[in-house]
Amino acid sequence: MSGLIQGDPWVWVIVQNDGVEEQFAGLHDKQAQTDYIPCFLKKDQALECFINMPRERGMKYEAQAVLYTQLVLDSAAGGFMIHVLNGAGEILEKIDPKHVAVGDG
Numbered sequence: 863m864s865g866l867i868q869g870d871p872w873v874w875v876i877v878q879n880d881g882v883e884e885q886f887a888g889l890h891d892k893q894a895q896t897d898y899i900p901c902f903l904k905k906d907q908a909l910e911c912f913i914n915m916p917r918e919r920g921m922k923y924e925a926q927a928v929l930y931t932q933l934v935l936d937s938a939a940g941g942f943m944i945h946v947l948n949g950a951g952e953i954l955e956k957i958d959p960k961h962v963a964v965g966d967g
Contacts, residue, residue, distance in 0.1 A: 864962070866903065866946050866955050872927040873901050874908040876915065879922045886933070887915070887923060888942055898943040898956075901933060910949030934959040 867873065876887040886899045900915070902908040908925040917923060937944050938959035946955040 864946070864955060864957050867930055867957075870929055870931045873903060873930050873933060874905050874925050875899060875901055875928055875933060876908060876912055876923055877926045878918070879924075880920060881922075886928075886936065886942075888940075889915070889945075891943075891945070896943050897941065898945045899933065899937050900947050901944050901957075902947060902949075907947070907949040911947055911951045914951055931964050934962045934964055938962075 877884050878887045879885075888897050888899050890897050900908075900911065902911065902925075905925055905927070912923065912925065933944060934957075942959070944957040944959055945953050946957065948954055
């Protein structure tokens, strides 16, 4: 359960595309030794933070809205945590998607 995200709202993520496949851009938390997907509550926060995010050469990046439950399912399947960030890149909340109950709609 998330304290900041209730229900199944649209949230914002950075998507990377190598020309063949789109996927959520993931990062690595060196201190916690975990991989995570940065998630934002507003598009402007995603765009503001994206400027300072590391990027791979040859990839195209864009902010996209995704339903929270889809992000939870995809993150859990890929072994990623979800970190809710603000525009400055500060972590507001860490979410383990394996512990989020996803309803049937």
